[in-house]
Amino acid sequence: MALDKATVARIATLARIKVPESDLEPLAKELSGILTWIEQLREVDTAGVEPMASVAEMTLPMREDRVTDGNCRDKILSNAPQQAHGFFLVPKVVE
């Protein structure tokens, strides 16, 4: 599958990574190379094969519904690039 520049720009936006215009063409080439290699999977007939999400043969364990963690606001905020009054600060999102 050959990816074009526009497709790379679109997935970069989906991934929220700013990609400079000058990187789009080389990236398109590089990602196309990887995808072409990946596409050998099409040789395999997988009709009716169950997809495997995890090898862990277990159902998620249940536990008693009680609080086991929390009350550590300052610890959680301690690594924030910007914080004030017990909140994370971000650029304005509502006009």
Add this chain to the structure above:
Amino acid sequence: MTALTDLTIVEARDGLRSKEFSAGELTEAHIAAVERARPLNLYLKETPERARDMAAGADARLARGEGRSLEGVPLAIKDLFCTEGVETTAASRILEGFKPPYESTVTANLWAAGAVMLGKTNLDEFAMGSSTTTSGFGPSENPWRRRGDNRPLVPGGSSGGSSAAVAARAAMGATGTDTGGSIRQPAGFSGIVGLKPTYGRCSRWGIVAFASSLDQAGPMTRTVRDAAIMLGAMAGHDPKDSTSAPLAVPDYEAALTGELKGLKVGIPREYRVDGMAAEIEQLWQQGVAWVKAAGASPVEISLPMTKYALPAYYIIAPAEASSNLARYDGVRFGLRVPGESLDEMYEATRAAGFGTEVRRRILIGTYVLSAGYYDAYYLKAQQLRTLIARDFSNAFKSCDFILAPTAPSAAFAIGEKADDPVAMYLNDVFTVPVNLAGLPGISVPAGLSSDGLPLGLQVIGRAFDEAMVLRAGDVIERAAGFTHKPAFIAGGAG
């Protein structure tokens, strides 16, 4: 007298118990070695003060006769494990300065067994790589050199800082994580032992996530017995990781019986890949002869889906990574690059913080999960994963363990293969299938290449049968008698 840094964990344990030396002395010798190893860029963070405090605690316990399984043993920790109050970066600029307010379960287990932390080791950024060259803080160097060639070599990856530190005697053992070979391949390249346990054997809680359905922590040591001891301390059920297996941890050291009587060793036909060096094929044959001499009988097995494991992996791992790494957004921790809007801030932060290999994998992952392509790529890869796991369960009907090379080549030079991501990915051809199937595998140094570099053999076992993997690995280690040392030794003499 052997240098303290040259001892195995077993020898250190015995020497500490018999008061030949103290944990303080053992730790000081290693702190000095860590400093001497600085030119190799193996540690991203050294923690000598913490090491001294922990060693003092160990000496107090040893004096009371209360030494635990790793009491006073100085270890390196891959900088992917969160360590409370100690900077944890995953070798990414985007996490620079991050001090976790909690401790990963695996490292907490090691400290509870008495181990001493020397520092945090370098890796490929977010564990994405096979060479430790994608680190945001510069590549690590392998302490080994080719004979008659002074070019610096990669230690393998992603756990390359850990493997090189253990090989250079700048740690007695180290933690690694293995998503597609990241413990076994660097162990092979660095001439040490590396064990990837069964998925679920060690808790993933507090380990920076790469591909959550594949990631698994394990020990990296200089001997199989040391790996058995370290795994015993690392492993165990953890309610904080819902995929952690609620199984008892056996006494792995007791599994090392030195023989393989009545067992069958599977030799996978499909692992004779094009372009594999003849000397690796020879070493593999030698390995078969060694396990045969210990009582095992070889059977040829078939893993027909082998060639599809890598392409399936390069859909599944980037897909999981692209969603796991969504959390690095400049809001809660790590780097922030200002922007006019929230989206601009995200995009600028992630552009500045992620290196090129991480960006490449996030983009691939985003693409294969995007609307219209999910079934063609992601679902297809998950179906292949079922078939690959089925190959192994069929094979284990006729054998008790599998013997294979660890990697198709020895260590390469820093900068080689850098231009071709697919060539780099092919390094993991023998290790990736094991992750997709969730099985345990060990790499044991078994010989040298013609130019003097270590080569590893890999033993693969049934799920949760680390005991068998260690037992066969121990047999290979004894037979190989690998006593070669790298060109650079950080640990002092005498």
